[in-house]
Amino acid sequence: MHVRRVELTDFRSYERVAVDLDPGVSVLVGQNGMGKTNLVEALGYVATLDSHRVATDAPLVRVGASSAVIRCAIAHDGRELLVELEIVPGRANRARLNRSPVRRPREVLGALRMVLFAPEDLELVRGDPSERRRYLDDLLVARQPRYAGVRADYDRVVKQRNALLRTAYLTRKVGGTRGQDLSTLAVWDQHLAYHGAELLAGRLELAAALGPHLTKAYDAVAAGRSAAVIGYASRLGESLPTDRSALEAMILESLAERRAAEIERGTTLVGPHRDDLSLQLGELPTKGYASHGESWSFALALRLAAYDLLRSDGIEPVLALDDVFAELDTDRRERLAALVSDAAQLLVTCAVPEDVPAGLRGARYDVGTGAVTRVS
Numbered sequence: 362m363h364v365r366r367v368e369l370t371d372f373r374s375y376e377r378v379a380v381d382l383d384p385g386v387s388v389l390v391g392q393n394g395m396g397k398t399n400l401v402e403a404l405g406y407v408a409t410l411d412s413h414r415v416a417t418d419a420p421l422v423r424v425g426a427s428s429a430v431i432r433c434a435i436a437h438d439g440r441e442l443l444v445e446l447e448i449v450p451g452r453a454n455r456a457r458l459n460r461s462p463v464r465r466p467r468e469v470l471g472a473l474r475m476v477l478f479a480p481e482d483l484e485l486v487r488g489d490p491s492e493r494r495r496y497l498d499d500l501l502v503a504r505q506p507r508y509a510g511v512r513a514d515y516d517r518v519v520k521q522r523n524a525l526l527r528t529a530y531l532t533r534k535v536g537g538t539r540g541q542d543l544s545t546l547a548v549w550d551q552h553l554a555y556h557g558a559e560l561l562a563g564r565l566e567l568a569a570a571l572g573p574h575l576t577k578a579y580d581a582v583a584a585g586r587s588a589a590v591i592g593y594a595s596r597l598g599e600s601l602p603t604d605r606s607a608l609e610a611m612i613l614e615s616l617a618e619r620r621a622a623e624i625e626r627g628t629t630l631v632g633p634h635r636d637d638l639s640l641q642l643g644e645l646p647t648k649g650y651a652s653h654g655e656s657w658s659f660a661l662a663l664r665l666a667a668y669d670l671l672r673s674d675g676i677e678p679v680l681a682l683d684d685v686f687a688e689l690d691t692d693r694r695e696r697l698a699a700l701v702s703d704a705a706q707l708l709v710t711c712a713v714p715e716d717v718p719a720g721l722r723g724a725r726y727d728v729g730t731g732a733v734t735r736v737s
């Protein structure tokens with residue numbers, strides 16, 4: 362798969378830009394702040410409906426404009442898909458696929474499969490569990506787009522269940538009774554267990570499938586002295602069944618056990634929204650032990666593992682490496698280049714072109730103020 366053309370209108374710093382791309386390697390060169398990351402961020406948005414840099418849409422719209430549009434033509438298996446997204450902060454996005462409006466923007470997920478590694482990904486290792494859950498869930502959706510629905514259903518149930526618990530909590534605080542306002546909680550327990558088990562089963566299967574790809578990727582980029590290992594860390598228990606209905610029963614049981622605590626705290630304490638991915642180098646957890654370089658290599662390995670896994674599914678995703686080579690010594694640059702040079706499409710951004718190994722020859726684009734120009 363490859364992005365054949367991307368057009369941005371009022372996206373980030375771009376008033377209007379159109380970039381035609383070829384399969385193979387494209388290197389985007391530009392000084393700091395010129396819009397290299399903005400461009401790959403737009404593609405990432407098409408792939409995940411989310412930005413790797415910000416949680417809300419407002420910063421994605423050019424200052425002074427009211428909405429942003431991303432149009433992206435994706436070539437795959439001799440066919441072409443045109444995805445158009447309009448981002449209007451505070452409102453639902455509008456999406457079109459091959460010029461026809463779709464009912465929900467998430468119906469365009471799967472059209473572009475892309476793995477993006479960016480400096481912000483250090484947070485995958487250093488940041489909150491939510492970063493790692495998002496990593497897993499985005500990959501789940503990239504592999505099987507139907508998980509976008511599973512994820513949305515689960516999020517909705519948690520939100521509504523939390524609202525119920527919160528209202529009861531607040532009512533109780535002002536001296537009301539607790540019994541009647543929680544009468545629908547049992548129904549929400551069923552929904553939470555049902556959708557939670559589906560999401561959890563997907564994540565468990567994914568974490569297991571990723572393991573060998575991660576170890577291999579870390580070894581390749583870091584020439585690791587220790588092996589990189591991931592595990593799925595759930596509060597439900599250490600070793601979980603992969604069977605969906607067994608997980609559903611476990612969630613229901615755990616909900617019954619934690620009921621008093623949930624009512625006391627006014628929030629949902631059970632379910633995959635509380636889980637994490639445990640990351641280890643050899644015997645040691647990365648958190649609190651890994652050096653900066655090790656953490657960075659681990660984050661890169663997580664992305665490369667995702668890329669490798671998608672490839673092994675037969676999908677051939679687009680790979681984008683934002684500002685990666687500047688962080689690496691010559692030896693590691695060469696290793697990484699060897700690993701990714703045969704990507705169906707590889708987008709590399711850099712401020713200093715000499716940082717990109719000679720092995721990664723391809724098209725070169727200059728990114729200047731508001732414009733992207735192909736120079737070779």
Ligand SMILES: Nc1ncnc2c1ncn2[C@@H]1O[C@H](COP(=O)(O)OP(=O)(O)OP(=O)(O)O)[C@@H](O)[C@H]1O
Nearest residue numbers: 373374392393394395396397398399420422423424
């Ligand atoms: N919503 C927006 N409206 C206008 N300009 C914006 C908006 N969001 C970001 N910018 C501008 O875009 C520029 C950042 O672009 P980007 O992050 O793509 O730079 P870059 O080329 O990747 O730089 P670096 O090499 O430092 O990573 C900044 O100058 C920023 O002020």
Ligand SMILES: [Mg+2]
Nearest residue numbers: 397398683684
């Ligand atoms: Mg950048």
